[in-house]
Amino acid sequence: MLWLIMSVLHFHSLENLLNLRLRYVPHPAADTVNRLIVAHNRWPMIHDPHWIGYLSLPLLVLGAFGLYALGRRVRPVIAALGVSLTVTGCLYIGGVFGLFTSLMRGLGDVDPRFTDGAIATYAAATADHGAYGLTRSLAELALLGLAFQATALWRAAHVPRWATASIILGCALFLAFWDIDNLMIVGEICLIAGLIPISRKLWRDYSAT
Numbered sequence: 001m002l003w004l005i006m007s008v009l010h011f012h013s014l015e016n017l018l019n020l021r022l023r024y025v026p027h028p029a030a031d032t033v034n035r036l037i038v039a040h041n042r043w044p045m046i047h048d049p050h051w052i053g054y055l056s057l058p059l060l061v062l063g064a065f066g067l068y069a070l071g072r073r074v075r076p077v078i079a080a081l082g083v084s085l086t087v088t089g090c091l092y093i094g095g096v097f098g099l100f101t102s103l104m105r106g107l108g109d110v111d112p113r114f115t116d117g118a119i120a121t122y123a124a125a126t127a128d129h130g131a132y133g134l135t136r137s138l139a140e141l142a143l144l145g146l147a148f149q150a151t152a153l154w155r156a157a158h159v160p161r162w163a164t165a166s167i168i169l170g171c172a173l174f175l176a177f178w179d180i181d182n183l184m185i186v187g188e189i190c191l192i193a194g195l196i197p198i199s200r201k202l203w204r205d206y207s208a209t
Helices: 002-008 029-039 049-071 076-107 112-125 131-139 141-152 161-176 181-207
Strands: none
Touching (some): 002 049, 002 181, 029 076, 029 112, 049 141, 076 131, 076 141, 161 181
16 A cells, blocks of 8 residues: 555656556656756655655565465465565565665755766666666566465465455556556555455454464
């Protein structure tokens, strides 16, 4: 749910939200850097959507172990693989969010005289062929892991199959449309829908012990 809020906050109007694209087109570095330098950090850090995602990552790890607690009863090998991929991917998602939270806040303190250098630095740091591109690719392991964990729950008692299918669909949308926020919102809604009955099952099991 926090990721859903993070994605929605990327849009400044309903028109932007409904402007669907099937291919990610990054914002020009000059536009992003100029906007941040002009704004000069006149808002609290938490107003940056990436901070919401960054601070919520421990909850994703906790959720992964919750799914594993159920999945290991049905398909222990797939469940173990899934939780390993999810936790590993979380480390790299932290790298992606950490980069952007640092860049967004740091560029707000740049002297306008150095705008050209800031633009060049931002473009190099976020280039797909560099370290950022590698980190972003490894971050996708988290969603792949969640899909494996949902697969492990396919025949679990009292877990609706539509719920596991919804999680797998949500992960597939994430992986297919990474960085396209409005389509990732659809994936996040699928994840929430699938995780609600599974979380209720987990709660019932552990409240009974």
